[in-house]
Amino acid sequence: xxxxxxxxxxxxxxxxxxxxxxxxxxxxxxxxxxxxxxxxxxxxxxxxxxxxxxxxxxxxxxxxxxxxxxxxxxxxxxxxxxxxxxxxx
Amino acid sequence: xxxxxxxxxxxxxxxxxxxxxxxxxxxxxxxxxxxxxxxxxxxxxxxxxxxxxxxxxxxxxxxxxxxxxxxxxxxxxxxxxxxxxxxxxxxxxxxxxxxxxxxxxxxxxxxxxxxxxxxxxxxxxxxxxxxxxxxxxxxxxxxxxxxxxxxxxxxxxxxxxxxxxxxxxxxxxxxxxxxxxxxxxxxxxxxxxxxxxxxxxxxxxxxxxxxxxxxxxxxxxxxxxxxxxxxxxxxxxxxxxxxxxxxxxxxxxxxxxxxxxxxxxxxxxxxxxxxxxxxxxxxxxxxxxxxxxxxxxxxxxxxxxxxxxxxxxxxxxxxxxxxxxxxxxxxxxxxxxxxxxxxxxxxxxxxxxxxxxxxxxxxxxxxxxxxxxxxxxxxxxxxxxxxxx
Numbered sequence: 001x002x003x004x005x006x007x008x009x010x011x012x013x014x015x016x017x018x019x020x021x022x023x024x025x026x027x028x029x030x031x032x033x034x035x036x037x038x039x040x041x042x043x044x045x046x047x048x049x050x051x052x053x054x055x056x057x058x059x060x061x062x063x064x065x066x067x068x069x070x071x072x073x074x075x076x077x078x079x080x081x082x083x084x085x086x087x088x089x
Numbered sequence: 090x091x092x093x094x095x096x097x098x099x100x101x102x103x104x105x106x107x108x109x110x111x112x113x114x115x116x117x118x119x120x121x122x123x124x125x126x127x128x129x130x131x132x133x134x135x136x137x138x139x140x141x142x143x144x145x146x147x148x149x150x151x152x153x154x155x156x157x158x159x160x161x162x163x164x165x166x167x168x169x170x171x172x173x174x175x176x177x178x179x180x181x182x183x184x185x186x187x188x189x190x191x192x193x194x195x196x197x198x199x200x201x202x203x204x205x206x207x208x209x210x211x212x213x214x215x216x217x218x219x220x221x222x223x224x225x226x227x228x229x230x231x232x233x234x235x236x237x238x239x240x241x242x243x244x245x246x247x248x249x250x251x252x253x254x255x256x257x258x259x260x261x262x263x264x265x266x267x268x269x270x271x272x273x274x275x276x277x278x279x280x281x282x283x284x285x286x287x288x289x290x291x292x293x294x295x296x297x298x299x300x301x302x303x304x305x306x307x308x309x310x311x312x313x314x315x316x317x318x319x320x321x322x323x324x325x326x327x328x329x330x331x332x333x334x335x336x337x338x339x340x341x342x343x344x345x346x347x348x349x350x351x352x353x354x355x356x357x358x359x360x361x362x363x364x365x366x367x368x369x370x371x372x373x374x375x376x377x378x379x380x381x382x383x384x385x386x387x388x389x390x391x392x393x394x395x396x397x398x399x400x401x402x403x404x405x406x407x408x409x410x411x412x413x414x415x416x417x418x419x420x421x422x423x424x425x426x427x428x429x430x431x432x433x434x435x436x437x438x439x440x441x442x443x444x445x446x447x448x449x450x451x452x453x454x455x456x457x458x459x460x461x462x463x464x465x466x467x468x469x470x471x472x473x474x475x476x477x478x
Contacts, residue, residue: 028205035204042206 130445145441146171152436154428156344167437174433175454181350181429182416182458188355189415190408193362198392200367211363218360224421227353231425234345241336251330251337257348258330261341267321274317275310282306346427350419358415365407369400401473409466413459420455430454 017023030036060075070077081088099106134141146167154161157173158180199211218226235254239245244253251258262268282305289300318324330340373396381391420431434447441447 024205028203031203038204039206042204042210 134445139442141443141445143446145437145443145446148441150437151440154433155426156347156428167441170433170437171430171450171454174428174430177427178416178419178429178454179458181347181354181419181422181427185351185354185358185415185419186412188351189358189362189411192355192359193408193411194366196359196363197366197370198397200363201370201392203388215360215363218356219364223353223357223418224424226357227349227421227425230349230353231345234349238345244332244337249329251332251340253337254345255336255342256345257343258337258340259343260327260329263324263326263328265321265324265326267318267324270317270321271314272317274313278310278313281313282309285309344427346422346425349425350422350427350429354415354418358411358418361411361414362408365404365411366400368407369402369404370396372403373399398473399475402470402475405466405470405473409463409470412462412466416458416462417455420451 028035029039056075058075060073061078062069062073062075063078065079065082070079101107131141148166149164150167150170151163152170153163154170154173156177158176159173161169161173196211196214199207202208202211234256238252238254241253241255244251244255244258246252249260286302286306289302289305293299328339328341330337330342332338370392377395377399378391381395386394419429422429423432423435426432431451434451438444438447
């Protein structure tokens with residue numbers, strides 16, 4: 001009788017990925033029903049707050065020491081720091 | 090065998106005697122130091138012609154207080170003014186303590202949520218509000234209330250509530266016989282509910298039949314309150330706030346100073362309490378959670394019935410610290426204009442010049458409040474300790 005050497009077949013890939021960015025989102029943000037609803041609710045609140053905040057802080061902000069622009073603008077007036085930094089520090 | 094010679098009761102070899110001698114020496118030293126300091130202060134003050142003594146407390150105050158639970162006018166004496174300041178401090182301290190406990194516990198428990206967004210938000214909350222000095226936070230809230238909110242002329246309307254620069258106006262029920270009876274009924278109901286709880290716990294230990302320990306007492310208290318209200322004629326009149334010409338009239342009001350002190354202190358201290366709660370939950374052995382899961386308890390039930398009661402032993406002493414911190418941080422309200430006891434004392438010092446006496450009164454007030462709080466919390470700590478060997 002010839003000896004039969006065990007030949008392993010190629011391993012099949014795992015059916016569901018447990019590593020990686022998408023898998024992390026699926027378990028941590030959408031693990032079960034309550035978690036998913038929570039993620040959607042908090043996501044909605046964040047979407048409501050964060051874009052106007054970024055607009056006020058960075059996009060519409062006045063970066064130069066210009067009183068008229070600060071007065072008419074709708075963003076943060078960072079020029080006041082350049083103006084008053086000696087008192088602040 | 091030779092015995093050691095018997096120790097005479099007053100011999101230096103007796104540890105009790107040595108301890109007694111050291112204690113008497115220490116107490117004498119402290120009394121001498123304090124006496125010398127007090128005598129020195131008095132002599133110096135007399136030499137410089139500074140008046141001393143607590144007799145100024147009986148003279149008329151001559152200033153008005155912004156907000157008070159009891160009516161105050163400038164003709165009342167300084168005792169009354171200090172008392173009003175004390176009630177204001179208690180008002181913000183007690184409300185702040187309750188809100189801080191609730192908020193801090195929620196955020197501390199939220200650190201262990203399955204949802205990564207909730208976990209991240211709790212981390213951000215704690216790191217943000219722990220690292221900014223509390224005076225800056227109070228000023229920020231005060232600026233929000235006085236700059237960002239609209240004028241009293243066109244306030245934000247949330248149902249029957251008005252939110253404006255003048256504060257938060259809300260409808261207040263008109264106090265009539267029905268409310269009196271309701272209050273008396275709820276006082277009686279507290280005794281009945283306590284008796285029911287004792288009977289329910291004893292009955293459970295006797296027979297093993299579990300009885301509701303929370304919802305039935307709550308139903309008893311609410312039921313007696315509603316019964317008293319109905320017996321008193323069921324008055325349902327409310328004092329509604331209305332848009333006046335310059336300001337909101339009628340209704341109850343929370344001033345922006347009170348709201349900013351309350352919000353600032355609560356949110357600041359809740360960050361610390363959240364970290365203490367998180368440490369307490371982590372101190373409970375992981376096997377407890379696994380055993381609870383093996384029993385089939387859900388995550389919420391595990392947290393409520395297994396983890397938090399065991400974590401209480403670790404949580405209570407640091408949380409007592411935070412309670413005392415909140416009480417003493419309320420003295421920062423003087424920077425905002427909230428008339429707490431430090432603000433009243435400041436005005437009194439400016440008017441009478443009796444700095445030593447006024448500061449001594451403030452110290453006595455905060456010392457007694459803090460001692461009472463820590464006494465109660467230590468009693469609670471002993472009661473909730475796990476009985477070991």
